[in-house]
Amino acid sequence: MLKREWIYGWLLILPALSLIFLFTHFPAAMTLINSVFSTPRGGKDAHFVGLANYERLIHDPVFWKVLVNNLWYALGTIPVSIALALLMALLVNRPFKGRALARMAFFTPTILPLIAVANIWLFFYTPGFGLIDQILGFFGFGQTNLLGTPSSALPAIMVVAIWKEAGFFMIFYLAALQSIPLQLAEAARIEGAGRWTIFRRITFPLLMPTTLFVSINAVINAFRLVDHIFILTGGGPGNASSLLLYYIYETSFRFWDTAYGATLTVVLLSLLCLLAVGQFFLFDRKVHYK
Amino acid sequence: MSGAQQTGRAIRLEGVTRRWGETTALEQISVEAIAGKFTALLGPSGCGKSTLLRIVAGLEEASEGRVLIGDEDVTARSADKRDLSMVFQSYALFPHLSVAENIVFGLKTRRVGRDERHARLAQVAELLGLTPYLDRKPSQLSGGQQQRVALGRAVISQRPVCLMDEPLSNLDAKLRHAMRTELRALQRKLGFTMLYVTHDQVEAITMADQVVLMNAGRIEQVASPHDLYERPATVFAARFIGTPPMNILPASALGEIGARIEAAAGRRLRFGIRPEALYPDPQGALEMRLTGGEYLGADALVQGTLGGAEALMRVPGQALAPTGSVLRLGLGAHDLHLFDADTGKRFELPQLASLTTRLDTPAGRPGVTTPLSNWKDL
Numbered sequence: 138m139l140k141r142e143w144i145y146g147w148l149l150i151l152p153a154l155s156l157i158f159l160f161t162h163f164p165a166a167m168t169l170i171n172s173v174f175s176t177p178r179g180g181k182d183a184h185f186v187g188l189a190n191y192e193r194l195i196h197d198p199v200f201w202k203v204l205v206n207n208l209w210y211a212l213g214t215i216p217v218s219i220a221l222a223l224l225m226a227l228l229v230n231r232p233f234k235g236r237a238l239a240r241m242a243f244f245t246p247t248i249l250p251l252i253a254v255a256n257i258w259l260f261f262y263t264p265g266f267g268l269i270d271q272i273l274g275f276f277g278f279g280q281t282n283l284l285g286t287p288s289s290a291l292p293a294i295m296v297v298a299i300w301k302e303a304g305f306f307m308i309f310y311l312a313a314l315q316s317i318p319l320q321l322a323e324a325a326r327i328e329g330a331g332r333w334t335i336f337r338r339i340t341f342p343l344l345m346p347t348t349l350f351v352s353i354n355a356v357i358n359a360f361r362l363v364d365h366i367f368i369l370t371g372g373g374p375g376n377a378s379s380l381l382l383y384y385i386y387e388t389s390f391r392f393w394d395t396a397y398g399a400t401l402t403v404v405l406l407s408l409l410c411l412l413a414v415g416q417f418f419l420f421d422r423k424v425h426y427k
Numbered sequence: 428m429s430g431a432q433q434t435g436r437a438i439r440l441e442g443v444t445r446r447w448g449e450t451t452a453l454e455q456i457s458v459e460a461i462a463g464k465f466t467a468l469l470g471p472s473g474c475g476k477s478t479l480l481r482i483v484a485g486l487e488e489a490s491e492g493r494v495l496i497g498d499e500d501v502t503a504r505s506a507d508k509r510d511l512s513m514v515f516q517s518y519a520l521f522p523h524l525s526v527a528e529n530i531v532f533g534l535k536t537r538r539v540g541r542d543e544r545h546a547r548l549a550q551v552a553e554l555l556g557l558t559p560y561l562d563r564k565p566s567q568l569s570g571g572q573q574q575r576v577a578l579g580r581a582v583i584s585q586r587p588v589c590l591m592d593e594p595l596s597n598l599d600a601k602l603r604h605a606m607r608t609e610l611r612a613l614q615r616k617l618g619f620t621m622l623y624v625t626h627d628q629v630e631a632i633t634m635a636d637q638v639v640l641m642n643a644g645r646i647e648q649v650a651s652p653h654d655l656y657e658r659p660a661t662v663f664a665a666r667f668i669g670t671p672p673m674n675i676l677p678a679s680a681l682g683e684i685g686a687r688i689e690a691a692a693g694r695r696l697r698f699g700i701r702p703e704a705l706y707p708d709p710q711g712a713l714e715m716r717l718t719g720g721e722y723l724g725a726d727a728l729v730q731g732t733l734g735g736a737e738a739l740m741r742v743p744g745q746a747l748a749p750t751g752s753v754l755r756l757g758l759g760a761h762d763l764h765l766f767d768a769d770t771g772k773r774f775e776l777p778q779l780a781s782l783t784t785r786l787d788t789p790a791g792r793p794g795v796t797t798p799l800s801n802w803k804d805l
């Protein structure tokens with residue numbers, strides 16, 4: 138009897154299970170396998186090369202360049218977009234006239250596709266005609282080329298990402314803020330706490346689960362969202378604004394070096410796993426779950 | 428606690444009004460909570476008790492009027508500067524902080540030194556029996572323990588004024604009874620001014636030095652529990668205090684005597700008689716036709732009509748007479764309450780005693796003097 142139920146249970150989850158294997162585990166395994174084979178070229182089939190692809194990776198200056206770029210990108214976008222999201226959520230959480238409008242305005246960048254966002258910003262950044270140059274020109278400054286200058290291309294890309302992400306994270310903070318009973322802040326006020334103390338000792342700690350959730354998402358997005366690079370810089374100039382995933386795309390689908398692309402992908406996946414696990418442990422002690 | 432304890436400060440409200448658009452939650456409230464005493468704000472649900480308390484706390488603004496705490500006008504002062512403490516109905520404990528951190532929260536925000544904090548925490552925890560739970564989170568405590576943590580947070584800072592909004596309503600009957608006694612003792616011991624919101628008359632009557640009875644945003648009566656029971660100022664007060672509520676009867680129910688009293692008063696009156704003030708008496712002037720009864724164990728509740736008006740009487744259990752029979756009843760003169768039929772306000776008639784001689788038997792059973800002696804739910 139017990140055994141029959143056990144089989145029955147497996148049969149029930151079989152459809153979901155097979156989909157997961159087919160579309161998640163199988164590709165991941167294939168990627169891992171591909172990364173120890175050579176890329177099939179012309180008449181030559183793929184053959185086992187061991188860790189040769191990984192060796193090439195270690196000596197690939199472009200890989201290190203995009204990895205460092207990606208780290209700066211993550212370091213720059215994550216804290217700023219989270220802080221901005223929290224600030225916006227706090228702003229639109231209290232009652233004022235036109236609150237619904239403000240909430241919508243903050244949220245709008247999120248519902249736009251990243252490609253559309255990039256197009257908007259392309260208009261801002263365009264040398265000479267762009268909004269930024271027009272404003273600067275009004276005050277008598279010269280022309281800029283933010284996207285075309287190696288030192289400013291990556292920061293310009295980062296600003297777009299922050300602009301897009303903050304509104305999304307704000308929604309989570311707003312929902313979390315509204316689930317905190319008003320009486321907690323009132324009780325704290327009675328006990329002599331000012332606004333800042335209430336935020337520091339009550340609101341912020343109670344938002345910790347949300348911060349954890351949001352920051353894991355932010356980390357993943359920092360490695361996952363590269364759509365705007367296609368529109369804005371194409372990774373240039375000279376890989377100055379290229380990120381790991383963009384490099385993977387170029388390697389695999391522009392140069393058709395699929396084995397090396399798989400190797401890069403394995404590195405990206407391991408990096409993401411490591412970060413997610415690390416974050417759980419880092420936050421775990423400070424997070425209060427109800 | 429320690430010698431640092433300040434004595435309570437009086438809370439005075441002057442013409443406090445609170446409106447939300449069309450609705451008026453409070454209308455011209457003027458009242459004083461006496462320094463160092465226990466004042467209960469009593470009234471039915473929705474009468475504005477919480478609103479009034481929140482205005483005193485500074486969590487809500489008054490539309491009109493002034494709030495004074497110990498002669499200082501605090502109307503414009505924010506909640507964190509009013510130097511009072513408050514216990515919320517939901518306790519409002521900080522879920523991410525331990526019991527100890529919850530209790531000393533106010534001391535930390537007011538920058539009390541570490542040693543002093545520890546000393547006071549130990550004292551308060553001892554006083555409230557919380558010592559074993561100091562490291563727990565509020566979610567790991569029972570309702571009664573949480574309630575005591577909220578209490579601890581309120582008393583540790585030794586403020587001169589403490590506000591409580593129905594702090595016992597989430598507890599079961601037995602625990603509520605115990606906490607009533609504890610709270611009362613705590614207030615006496617620490618000597619702060621207590622303003623205590625409740626919709627439970629038993630709570631108000633048993634705990635308070637002074638009861639402020641409210642109805643629909645207005646004050647009905649401010650009196651000691653004893654006076655509230657003995658001399659209700661309005662029909663509402665008369666019916667709100669006491670279980671079962673006081674019988675309110677037209678003059679016709681008292682027959683000839685009723686007519687005589689109305690004539691002497693020169694106005695239409697309503698007559699208030701507590702169910703426990705009536706008693707069977709073969710020579711009594713009142714006649715009650717019994718329509719039903721309820722046996723309650725120690726005593727019984729008799730339903731009947733007095734001159735056509737419905738009335739209740741409380742009698743010792745064994746004296747329950749059969750339905751349909753007619754019973755003669757006696758009544759002490761000072762157990763008869765007169766109210767103006769138009770305004771509902773209490774009406775004093777000095778010659779009442781002489782007008783009601785026939786109500787009284789010669790032996791003259793004394794009126795019910797203590798409101799608590801025959802309350803079932805204590």
Ligand SMILES: Nc1ncnc2c1ncn2[C@@H]1O[C@H](COP(=O)(O)OP(=O)(O)OP(=O)(O)O)[C@@H](O)[C@H]1O
Nearest residue numbers: 447450451452471472473474475476477478479626
């Ligand atoms: N924020 C608000 N907006 C509009 N009306 C309100 C608001 N708060 C309270 N009221 C109204 O004011 C009146 C008094 O409310 P209050 O909460 O003071 O009642 P209460 O006496 O404490 O009742 P209860 O015993 O049920 O807690 C009610 O009629 C209520 O509907």
Ligand SMILES: [Mg+2]
Nearest residue numbers: 476477478592
């Ligand atoms: Mg209330």
